Amino acid sequence: MKILVTGAAGFIGMHVCQRLLARGDEVTGVDDLNDYYSPQLKADRLAQLQPQPGFRFQRLDVADTKAMQALFAEGGFEKVVHLAAQAGVRHSIHHPMAYGHSNLVGYLNVLEACRHATVQHLVYASSSSVYGGNTKMPFSEDDPVDRPVSLYAATKRANELMTHSYSHLYGLHATGLRFFTVYGPWGRPDMAYFSFTKAVLEDRPIDVFNHGRMARDFTYIDDVVEGIVRVLDRTPDAGEGPPCRVLNIGNHQPEQLLDFIACIESATGRRARLNLLPMQDGDVPATYADVERLERWVGFRPTTRLQDGIRRFVDWYVGYYGAPAA
Template sequence: MKILLTGCAGFIGMQVSQHLLERGDEVIGVDNLNDYYDVSLKEARLARLTPYGNFDFHRLDIADGTALQALFAQEKPRRVVNLAAQAGVRYSLQHPQAYIDANIQGFLNILEGCRHHSVEHLVYASSSSVYGGNTQLPFSEHHAVDHPVSLYAATKKSNELMAHTYSHLFNLPTTGLRFFTVYGPWGRPDMALFKFTQAILAGSPIDVYNEGKMVRDFTYIDDIVEGTVRVLDKPATPNEGFQKEHPDPATSWAPYRLFNLGNQHPTPLMDYIHAIEVATGKKATLNFLPMQPGDVMATAANTEELEKYCQFTSYTPVEEGVKRFVDWYRTYTAAKG
């Protein structure tokens, strides 16, 4: 089928696109190739997609409503995967407007395109950051998420609310995926694994926040891709047993769903760093720092709902995923010279 996928030159977007292309779908890829991080990495990802005859790339910003609506009208996609966003918790502290433009205005433009062009299913990236100040682990889609601790998290929570509105008003099937700390080959340079690997191989110290007392549900990219595609293939439907007097945040009387997509094996940050040391064969020099604003102590995903819905559970061990990343990183940097 024809699928419009935004953020196709991004870490997750490139690999979801490749999966869809290889199974025979037609992918209409959208990306603005902004300079939030090294554009050459985005171009290298894009170069992996352009050889496919069923891939068509459009360089545009989803915040540009006129251009995006024209693309919807021209291509008439059956389904949409929205992975375009301004990412990063810490960046949002200094550049809040970028998050409103991409994550709020851009997402509204996506919803409008889906509404006016009879899209069968919209799948969009939410984030584990929506759980904010909640310390009840593991995080469940049935928990309230009303206390974000960063603007990035607030925009992702807003996306979920906006999607529900369109599911209710226009019967648009929408599914939000709360990704938990995605890592792996072709990852972002602003994320811990990339920065730590780069520094350790160079013999430079790495900054370790909250004195290393952090836990994350690190989720390997292949598991994220598989879960995303399985959900895309199963459009959201109303929860026939929904009780408005006891509303469930994860479902609705409208065709609306939310799922955690995580690894279910929370890993202490120091164990993650050790896995990088093993994979690189080098000892890290640690620069311990206090907790950063907008950060949380721990994340852990309850993924029972996703397992029931599409019979999928993440399974890649951190040690294996980190080794694959380090192998890719060495190859990628050697090729760049």
């Protein structure tokens, strides 16, 4: 299969490319390698991919319409995994234009290119943030998603609506995946699990918002990759409903932030120092994925226990950055 992965130097993108290359797909990865977080980490992720046969990389901004048209004209892609986006809930409060650029203009370019190239299946990243302050647990795909509490969430919901129109008008086969707090090796330094681990290892206090009364459905990267690849491979049979759908991918087991920090303490063998703070704008008190629909569609639900996933993350972190002396 010839597959395009956007955001290939990103956390999830790198792992998806690894998996597709391991099974023999021909993968083109694109990324603009922006400096939202460590360009060195992105370069090191790419360095994992570049020596592998079947991998080709192009530095490109998905919001550049001409570059995207040229990429698809010569690529002959059969499937597309679109992960490139300006991520981060809090960052969107102060940097709204970056979200319009990558997540709206960039995504429209992806849709247009897929339609003209007659791509068989587009799988794109949505987010649990579309559920906003939903208090009905767990979050089901049928719950209302018309009250985003950050611009980031609004752009992800907009992606789902844009996709619906392309599927309706042009029959584009597309699946949106609502990821729930993905963590693991090669993860994102802007996310709490990463900065918490760093702070614990460096014996610095951790800023814990909403006084720790926050729950997240932390989902291990290998489970997310398994879900993405199974969904990518799945073609709807005739009469199985519309050509576009949205699915949750989450661990289905929300953890309180303080229990999560206890896991980091146990994996690092060090005590955390907590700086308890009020809730931040744009944050939601809890996330919790209903994964029945995912399981029905591809026969899979995430299974990695938080303790195991965090241990693997901490092992990677210490191997990559080294462990400061206690």
